[in-house]
Amino acid sequence: MHFKYVVAIVRADVLGELEAMFGSLHVRGITVTKVMGFGEYTDFFSSNHLTEHIKVEIFVEESKAEAITNAIMDAAHSDVPGAGIVAVMPVETFLHIRTRSETLPDGA
Amino acid sequence: MHFKYVVAIVRADVLGELEAMFGSLHVRGITVTKVMGFGEYTDFFSSNHLTEHIKVEIFVEESKAEAITNAIMDAAHSDVPGAGIVAVMPVETFLHIRTRSETLPDGA
Amino acid sequence: MHFKYVVAIVRADVLGELEAMFGSLHVRGITVTKVMGFGEYTDFFSSNHLTEHIKVEIFVEESKAEAITNAIMDAAHSDVPGAGIVAVMPVETFLHIRTRSETLPDGA
Numbered sequence: 001m002h003f004k005y006v007v008a009i010v011r012a013d014v015l016g017e018l019e020a021m022f023g024s025l026h027v028r029g030i031t032v033t034k035v036m037g038f039g040e041y042t043d044f045f046s047s048n049h050l051t052e053h054i055k056v057e058i059f060v061e062e063s064k065a066e067a068i069t070n071a072i073m074d075a076a077h078s079d080v081p082g083a084g085i086v087a088v089m090p091v092e093t094f095l096h097i098r099t100r101s102e103t104l105p106d107g108a
Numbered sequence: 109m110h111f112k113y114v115v116a117i118v119r120a121d122v123l124g125e126l127e128a129m130f131g132s133l134h135v136r137g138i139t140v141t142k143v144m145g146f147g148e149y150t151d152f153f154s155s156n157h158l159t160e161h162i163k164v165e166i167f168v169e170e171s172k173a174e175a176i177t178n179a180i181m182d183a184a185h186s187d188v189p190g191a192g193i194v195a196v197m198p199v200e201t202f203l204h205i206r207t208r209s210e211t212l213p214d215g216a
Numbered sequence: 217m218h219f220k221y222v223v224a225i226v227r228a229d230v231l232g233e234l235e236a237m238f239g240s241l242h243v244r245g246i247t248v249t250k251v252m253g254f255g256e257y258t259d260f261f262s263s264n265h266l267t268e269h270i271k272v273e274i275f276v277e278e279s280k281a282e283a284i285t286n287a288i289m290d291a292a293h294s295d296v297p298g299a300g301i302v303a304v305m306p307v308e309t310f311l312h313i314r315t316r317s318e319t320l321p322d323g324a
Contacts, residue, residue, distance in 0.1 A: 005197060009247055010313065029193065031117055031145045031163060036248045055247060055273075057143075057163075059195055069309065076313050085245065087275055088309035089221060093177065093196035097118065097184050113305060137301070139225055139253045139271060165271075167303055201285065201304035205226065205292050 001102050003094040004065040008056045009037060010076040010084040015054060017075040022058070025068060028104065031057040053084065059094050109210050111202040112173040116164045117145065118184040118192040123162060125183040130166070133176060136212065139165040161192060167202050217318050219310040220281040224272045225253060226292040226300040231270060233291040238274070241284060244320065247273040269300060275310050 010018070015032065022030055033055045060068055065088050072086050096104055118126070123140065130138055141163045168176055173196050180194050204212055226234070231248065238246055249271045276284055281304050288302050312320055 003195070004308070005195065008313075009245075029117075029145060031143045031161070033141060033143045033163070033249060037246055053247070055249070059193060069311070073311065073313050073316055077316075079314060081314065083312070083314040085275060086309075086311050086313060087219070087221065087307050089197065089305065089307055091195050091197055092112070093194075095177070095181065095194050096191070097116075097181050097194060098187060098189065098191040100181055100185075111303070113303065137225075137253060139251045139269070141249060141251045141271070167301060197305065199303050199305055200220070201302075203285070203289065203302050204299070205224075205289050205302060206295060206297065206299040208289055208293075 002062040003059050003091040003102070004062050005089040005091050006058045006060055006065060006068055006072070006086065007089065008072045008076065008084060008086040009035065009053050010056065010072070011078070011082065012052055012054045014076045015056075018056060018072065021071045021075050022068075025064065025071060027058060027060065027064075027068065029058070033057075053082075059091060110170040111167050111199040111210070112170050113197040113199050114166045114168060114173060114176055114180070114194065115197065116180045116184065116192060116194040117143065117161050118164065118180070119186070119190065120160055120162045122184045123164075126164060126180065129179045129183050130176075133172065133179060135166060135168065135172075135176065137166070141165075161190075167199060218278040219275050219307040219318070220278050221305040221307050222274045222276055222281060222284055222288070222302065223305065224288045224292065224300060224302040225251065225269050226272065226288070227294070227298065228268055228270045230292045231272075234272060234288065237287045237291050238284075241280065241287060243274060243276065243280075243284065245274070249273075269298075275307060 035053050035055045037053050069086050143161050143163045145161055177194050184192055251269055251271045253269055285302050
């Protein structure tokens with residue numbers, strides 16, 4: 001199995017919509033971090049230009065990466081600057097610590 | 109020299125054990141971030157499903173990546189959901205800012 | 217267009233200098249996270265060895281990656297341990313959520 005590392009930087013207020021979407025796509029886990037940014041990731045023109053966004057990180061099977069990327073864009077889309085970005089990066093090894101393998105028990 | 113980027117999402121209470129293990133493996137540096145997550149990364153079934161884990165990031169020489177991955181699984185292992193994950197990703201360039209090179213002075 | 221993922225772990229007090237530098241290099245966005253670390257990333261010998269640094273993440277066109285890496289080393293350079301590290305990693309897909317493409321409108 002091949003995995004991809006999907007990273008999105010989005011406005012903090014889209015987290016709820018992202019979580020609902022990940023549930024419907026059977027994403028098994030996500031990581032969320034509060035980040036600060038400037039430029040397109042936030043509002044370049046605000047006086048407090050280091051405003052708060054969230055970084056969402058997901059390790060997914062390669063076959064799901066494009067669907068998840070599209071779903072993130074749907075959930076976080078906005079026509080104003082600061083909507084954020086999404087990126088897909090290669091992963092060489094991915095292991096669940098509980099099973100010491102790429103997979104989890106069925107239904108777990 | 110080739111480097112790998114090792115990322116682990118683990119329960120916050122295993123940090124002490126991880127640090128001791130990294131010392132014995134001569135890991136030169138780690139980065140720790142508090143993260144929130146859901147799914148296998150935490151407890152999918154808790155009512156407060158965005159619970160706190162830590163993300164541990166390490167840049168290591170390729171030859172050490174497997175030993176470090178195994179050591180993280182030993183330190184963080186648990187049979188219950190939420191034990192976390194570990195991943196290894198490729199690195200094209202890695203530089204210490206102090207020496208502007210891949211290496212540090214001996215003994216530093 | 218190919219993108220790279222540039223990650224730097226640096227002392228928190230260099231953020232202002234980094235931001236000025238990114239502006240002059242026309243970097244469109246950066247993400248900043250407070251992190252804790254030990255080893256070369258911070259001061260291995262301090263009693264409070266998990267001291268605060270920042271992680272700076274930038275997605276850049278491949279053609280700019282080396283200039284940005286060098287600029288980060290210039291801004292964050294120090295001869296004492298804890299100056300930090302900079303790494304460049306491959307990116308397979310990079311999309312602005314606002315435009316659903318790799319690019320932004322001119323002048324935006």
